[in-house]
Amino acid sequence: xxxxxxxxxxxxxxxxxxxxxxxxxxxxxxxxxxxxxxxxxxxxxxxxxxxxxxxxxxxxxxxxxxxxxxxxxxxxxxxxxxxxxxxxxxxxxxxxxxxxxxxxxxxxxxxxxxxxxxxxxxxxxxxxxxxxxxxxxxxxxxxxxxxxxxxxxxxxxxxxx
Numbered sequence: 001x002x003x004x005x006x007x008x009x010x011x012x013x014x015x016x017x018x019x020x021x022x023x024x025x026x027x028x029x030x031x032x033x034x035x036x037x038x039x040x041x042x043x044x045x046x047x048x049x050x051x052x053x054x055x056x057x058x059x060x061x062x063x064x065x066x067x068x069x070x071x072x073x074x075x076x077x078x079x080x081x082x083x084x085x086x087x088x089x090x091x092x093x094x095x096x097x098x099x100x101x102x103x104x105x106x107x108x109x110x111x112x113x114x115x116x117x118x119x120x121x122x123x124x125x126x127x128x129x130x131x132x133x134x135x136x137x138x139x140x141x142x143x144x145x146x147x148x149x150x151x152x153x154x155x156x157x158x159x160x161x
Contacts, residue, residue, distance in 0.1 A: 007055075007056055007057060007135075007136075008027055008030040008053075008056065009024060009027065009030065009053070009137075009160055010024070010025040010026070010027065010029040010036060010039075010051065010052070010053045011023065011024055011051070011052045011053075011153060011156050011157070012025055012039065012040055012050070013049070013050040013144075013152065014043050014044075014045030014046075014048075014049045015045050015046040016045075016046065017046075019152070020148065020149035020151075020152040021152055022149060022152040022153045022156035023043075023156055024156050024157075024159055024160060025039050025051070026039075030053050030054075030085060031083075031084045032084075032085070032088070033061075033063075033072075033085060033088035033089060033092060034088075036053065036061075036085075037051075037063060037065070037070060039051070040063060040065050041065060047066075048065050048066040048067075049064070049065045050062065050063070050065075051063040051065075052140050052143075052144075052153070053085065054135075054136040054137045054140055055083055055085060055136065056136075057135050057136065058076065058079050058082070058083065058136065059076040059079035059083065059086055060074075060075045060129075060137075060139055060140050061073065061075070061085060061086070061089055062114055062143070064111075064114050064115070071110075071111040071114045072089055072092055072093060072111060072114075073108065073114045073125070073129075074089045074093075074108060074109050075106075075108050075139065076106045076107070076108065076129070077095070077098055077106075077107050077108070077109045078098060078105075078106060078107075080097045080098065081097060081098070089109075089110065093109060095109055108125070108126060108129045108130070112125055115143065115147055118147045118148075119146060119147060119148070120143060120147055128142050128143060128146075137157075140153070141153065141154070
């Protein structure tokens with residue numbers, strides 16, 4: 001089991017009549033994809049539910065539930081070597097864990113169009129997740145800003161510290 005510190009968090013984002021809402025989920029879900037999906041299913045929402053997870057300084061996972069559909073995006077495939085959640089995402093996506101010679105590139109995997117209908121297309125998501133100058137929480141804040149739920153996301157994160 002890896003160390004969980006203050007940089008690990010999981011947030012559920014959903015729409016209500018007045019707009020976007022976000023809440024912190026238990027930090028244990030940063031290591032449990034099935035538990036995360038289960039927690040997201042518990043939150044009713046207009047237009048689906050979004051789960052955003054930041055793990056260490058290494059990667060993030062985005063999950064979106066629309067009805068019975070589960071869309072998953074992992075910002076860095078190489079994280080699967082060291083982190084349980086990233087490995088579970090690859091298993092869910094039926095993608096093999098990269099070999100040592102494949103670990104020299106940071107590449108996203110999963111549903112690149114996960115937020116396309118919300119205004120964040122595949123190219124922009126790829127650019128955000130590939131920006132090595134940003135930490136995962138900063139990437140997620142950028143995504144939240146592009147989609148329109150940055151204020152709710154930041155309020156949720158403020159409850160952590």
